[in-house]
Amino acid sequence: MNNHDNIFALSSGRGKSGVAVIRISGNNLQEFAKEIIGHNTITPRKTYFTNLRDDTGEIIDQCIVIFFAAPHSFTGTDIIEIQCHGAPAVINKIFEFLRGHNMRIATPGEFSRRAFYNGKMDLSDVDGLVALLDAKTDRQRAAALTSMMGGDSEIYTDWRRHMLEISAYAAAMTDYPADDLPPDISNTIISHIKTLYTAISAALNKYSVSHAIQCGINIVIVGETNVGKSSLFNRIVGASRAIVSDIPGTTRDVVSAQMDIDGYMVNLSDTAGLRDTTDKIERIGIKRTTNEIENADIIIHVITPTDSVMTVKKDEILVVNKSDTTDSKRIKNAIYVSAKTGAGIPDLMKTITERINEMSGGGESVLMINARTYDLIKTAADELKNAMSIAGDDYDILSEHVRYAADAIGKILGVISTDEVLDMTFSQLCLGK
Template identity: 60%
Template sequence: MNNDTIFALSSAPGKSGVAVIRVSGDNLSPLFGRIINKDKFDVRHAYFTNLKDDNGDLIDQCVVVFFKGPNSFTGTDIIEIYSHGAPAVIDKIFDFLRGFNARIATRGEFSRRAFYNNKMDLTDVDGLIALLDAQTDKQRQSALKSLTGNDAKIYTNWREQMIEISAYAAAILDYDADDLPVDIDKKIINQTNDLLNELKDGISGYRSTRAIRNGFNIALVGETNVGKSSIFNKLVGSNRAIVSDIAGTTRDVVSTQIDIDGYLVNLSDTAGIRDATDEIEKIGIERTHNEIENADLVLYVYTNVPDEIKPDGITVINKSDLLTDTTNNAVIYTSVKNNTGFDELINAIKDKMHELMAGSESRIAINERTYELLNDAIDEMESAINKYDGNYDIFAEHIRRGADAIGKILGTITTSEIADATFSRLCLGK
């Protein structure tokens, strides 16, 4: 691994009180000595310095810290420079660093170094990506769990068990029964079954993890003019969607993100469903149907209690100010006009979200990448068990392939495409 000297702005670009510039490389002691103008210094110690260019002109007053590899984020030497957060200062410091043969880092290059220097595995990187994107508290918690190695521990344990099982299976082929533990074949099959159940349990949290990471999709659906857009605006807290008494006002999906109870929610207002003759409205209604399919939760809006209440989703009876009977417990009555029923509606949404999340306090956080690989591992283990006919050769091969799939999740077994795809999702300076 070539650890040439790279640098990047680690804080957000633009004007700020303090900017953080990170430098990574194999031997940064001379550079650090030059920055603080001292031959000897302590690691992990904050030094105040008047940073000067080669002409002796002051660049900025900075605080700098030296982290000696391998005890650093990347495993290489790292210098952190805290300067004033002005674009002109940052540019000048970048120029200064270029003078020391350093180059600007590519996207995700710091984390890539951490990965190749065994400071992070790919599940940690997934966690870091998710943490940097976290908008809500639940997202922060879930990401931190991955980032701090919770997932890696579980995957590593699964992989080790698979390697052990395949090693035993191979031993059955190679050794006399007398030399092997009693009932070894039964034990292998039992352990494989137990492990398979654990993996299935882990993957079952995917839907909720996805909902936490990407947001919970909630769609407002119903006939025209029942007040979907009015409810949408009420929940969002601003007049995002057009409201009018003309049926068929909303013709396209209007979506926005809101925070309900710490969960990120992608709320969509849709075109009212009716037998439209207008071409554009027809397309809008088609989109409504797509939105229902993608939704984790549908709010069905009416102005009267329907004959049939859909068991999934929440049934909302809006314009309750026009009703005399508002006593049906299976529905939520709202009135945008009188501003009533919205606490009940929000509570019902929270309950539904918690229902969906229940049992999903899954042990691992799963994203699209890990979901596919975990599925591969499950398929291989199922094949191993289903195709087992006393022949351990094929059995062991399936388990080995399962272990490889888990190895790919961790990045222990890695193709550069997997790593590249992961790191390119990070920003500069990470």
């Protein structure tokens, strides 16, 4: 991959659309921009209505062309943006035209990679962009946008700066004889490390929230056979905003649907009834149900009005279905619903929403932690803990540990980066980003 190549990509989605956006990134695109626009001078960021012509002079399409001069562009390079009609034939013809001008199609994430190399985004911002392009619900959008706009980077940068300061300070201690140092210097250093450690641990503790926002909150419907689990599943799916997307790997007897409840993504699963059975296939279903329960954030436990009163477990919502068959509501700690008539479903949805909000701390902003950043934050926390255990003995080693912590955070930002990390981060992006 060469950073000096002129690269192009379709930045808008594939398929028939009113308008498609093709972007070109390169080091010196002004002349080419003038040529296609057909003006001797052009102003950056101005829109030009252009009859885009191929090399024989034939019009390919009527387009809007905008030229962004480096460094004031998404990538920090020159960029030409062509807005053409969103027909595959138009797009293909423009691609062909660009190829003929010594340009090549970008690899996935290559535009963002350039933005990173040119200091337009750090890796944490790129993580945010990846998540934003994936966002299906409003909470996902909000968390990803904060991260992409540098909200998370600010926190990481602040932590790292503190760590580097502490590390340098501790290292400097070794240059002085112990008697010359202020008596409480060790305590001061340790208390600074402790403050950082507390902040980082708090962020780690919220990983489950961040994970739930990004990957969805798992809600599982359980109960004995015939209590109406599947009927209730259909009711709930119908009562919430459907997310049109497939969860990979749901071809199994546990049926799942992805939906949007109060802006949160929810993975709702209907399960096989739990009961003792000798039937081999049913037992596989029950095993899967057990797995599903283990991964559940919230369990909807369904019973019928004739069942005996039971205690409700912490993560459970007890639901009495088939309320249409009785007038009594003798089971006190349960929500009465009828999957058949829809009675009580709004109450159930309200309770589910309350539970989700409790779980997520009411939408207060949290660092958007992913698998890559989780390990690095954990490493930083561990290194700070190591540093604290050395208290007052060996400033050199203490300084080293804090330095390792700073390096871990530096890797999150990409200040310290390996090609492997970069490849992993950018390859998640689609073409044209």
